[in-house]
Amino acid sequence: MDEGPSGNCGAVNRGNTAPVSLESTIHPVSRWAFIRNGDYYLLYSDEARSMIPVDSDGRALIELMPKGGSLLDWIETAARARAIKPEDSLMLIYPLATAMRRAGLLGFDRAPEPLDWVSKLLTTENKGSVTCYLSLTDACNLSCSYCYNKKERAVSITCGRKPLLDQEICDFIDKLVAARFEYLVFTGGEPMLRKSIFTLGDYAKDRGLGVNLLTNGTIFTKRNAARAAGMFDSITISLDSSYPNEHDALRGRGSWHRVVIGLDELISAGARSIALRSVVTTHNVDNLHLFPGFAYQRWGITHFEPCIYLPNSINQMQDLALLPDVETYRIATERFALELRKIPGAYADNPLKAISYGGRCGMADSIISVSASGDVYPCQALHYDVVQMGNIRYNNIEELFANGQALGIVGSSGLDTPECQKCPFLMLCGGGCRANVYQLYGKLTAYNSAMCPYLKSGAEGQLRRYADYWLGKSCGQAMLDGPYMERDQRRC
Numbered sequence: 001m002d003e004g005p006s007g008n009c010g011a012v013n014r015g016n017t018a019p020v021s022l023e024s025t026i027h028p029v030s031r032w033a034f035i036r037n038g039d040y041y042l043l044y045s046d047e048a049r050s051m052i053p054v055d056s057d058g059r060a061l062i063e064l065m066p067k068g069g070s071l072l073d074w075i076e077t078a079a080r081a082r083a084i085k086p087e088d089s090l091m092l093i094y095p096l097a098t099a100m101r102r103a104g105l106l107g108f109d110r111a112p113e114p115l116d117w118v119s120k121l122l123t124t125e126n127k128g129s130v131t132c133y134l135s136l137t138d139a140c141n142l143s144c145s146y147c148y149n150k151k152e153r154a155v156s157i158t159c160g161r162k163p164l165l166d167q168e169i170c171d172f173i174d175k176l177v178a179a180r181f182e183y184l185v186f187t188g189g190e191p192m193l194r195k196s197i198f199t200l201g202d203y204a205k206d207r208g209l210g211v212n213l214l215t216n217g218t219i220f221t222k223r224n225a226a227r228a229a230g231m232f233d234s235i236t237i238s239l240d241s242s243y244p245n246e247h248d249a250l251r252g253r254g255s256w257h258r259v260v261i262g263l264d265e266l267i268s269a270g271a272r273s274i275a276l277r278s279v280v281t282t283h284n285v286d287n288l289h290l291f292p293g294f295a296y297q298r299w300g301i302t303h304f305e306p307c308i309y310l311p312n313s314i315n316q317m318q319d320l321a322l323l324p325d326v327e328t329y330r331i332a333t334e335r336f337a338l339e340l341r342k343i344p345g346a347y348a349d350n351p352l353k354a355i356s357y358g359g360r361c362g363m364a365d366s367i368i369s370v371s372a373s374g375d376v377y378p379c380q381a382l383h384y385d386v387v388q389m390g391n392i393r394y395n396n397i398e399e400l401f402a403n404g405q406a407l408g409i410v411g412s413s414g415l416d417t418p419e420c421q422k423c424p425f426l427m428l429c430g431g432g433c434r435a436n437v438y439q440l441y442g443k444l445t446a447y448n449s450a451m452c453p454y455l456k457s458g459a460e461g462q463l464r465r466y467a468d469y470w471l472g473k474s475c476g477q478a479m480l481d482g483p484y485m486e487r488d489q490r491r492c
Helices: 056-063 071-082 086-102 117-122 150-158 166-178 197-206 222-231 244-251 255-268 285-299 326-340 397-406 434-441 452-470 475-481 486-491
Strands: 026-028 033-037 040-045 050-054 106-108 131-135 183-187 210-215 234-238 274-280 303-308 367-370 375-377
Touching: 026 071, 033 452, 040 056, 040 452, 050 056, 050 086, 050 452, 056 086, 071 086, 086 106, 131 166, 166 197, 166 397, 183 197, 197 210, 197 222, 222 255, 234 255, 244 255, 255 274, 255 285, 274 285, 285 303, 285 326, 303 326, 326 452, 367 397
Parallel strands: 131 183, 131 367, 183 210, 210 234, 234 274, 274 303
Antiparallel strands: 026 106, 033 040, 040 050, 367 375
């Protein structure tokens, strides 16, 4: 705990660091934001990668901080503004400066050192795994209106691109194992349409890979559900709502009932690692909060992956019409989070995970995506010729990753755009998903103006939820105690 100023020395002592003179120049972070959270605010900075709670009085004092001034200047400025004695102002400013310094939001005579605790908790990166998404077929038994790869799959089928043979896939699996990949995800089209899916899954499992399945869930029968339940490490199924009409509106009439029957069969067969992925649109946003309770009561499912609808084109109004307005979306996700807390062991991915990555996207680095004809791309949402990395028939793994580096794909972001540079949430969203940006604007480095308001709202919501989880004490006491570091990192 920092010791307060004693006598007339005019110094603030910070643990085992040298005392700070009142004449020390203040160096706050250059970007921060106040986020309202009930009866207090969160002072957050992605530059510091930290936050502290402050009440309205604390916010007013921070806003009185003189640019380029000293600690004494700040104290005197607050004293004049409030018509109080400097010593009384000191007692207001001191605990605030202490908390800000501990959180890396403020430095004296030098820039503050960033703290990584928030970024570690909010980032979507998963450096512990190297994953390959493998499309087993371009065919699909549904025609979802918002499918991100419908056009590319149709072109592949129309042009007669030769699909991979089972032996070619098995040879590629051997190469993945040799290159120390950890996970293989079967996708499509609809991967369950490939008759050899279980043969290929068995082969990959025998080679030590974790094998996951992304499916629309409409093709499961008692027989194949039993095989799927015993084979796949996880199964992700698309189900948009607990109401048939909301799901069917964009996925096709009768599809909801087919998914529900498929889930019934999987659960009966003993499948336990099932996640439900819901695309949030204007059709289902108002009832989103009812979905976890429905799925838990019927199937005992506790893993949810809500993701906001991604427009395929900035120029097509029918695409944008499916996107809920920001405030409606914010309220829906907050209600969803509240309902989720009522379910034992339930958890959900960040609804904005699909469009944000904290500046650390794994495309062409820890993730690759292979089409049904063997073409390799940086991720499953970037199947475009301009970013094709090669083909598994002709290139080895090392060549594929080298091509990804040469194309400038790895590490590409929107961090350098003027709009992102001044944003206090820059390091949380990293400028947004590059695949979505490319779909909308035709280049990987553009500013994602269409989705920026959603990213900002989502970042604020995440910070509020983390703060609510951590703060089991009064705002003022938490501010004095610092940014709840070690105790709360252990809890999380």
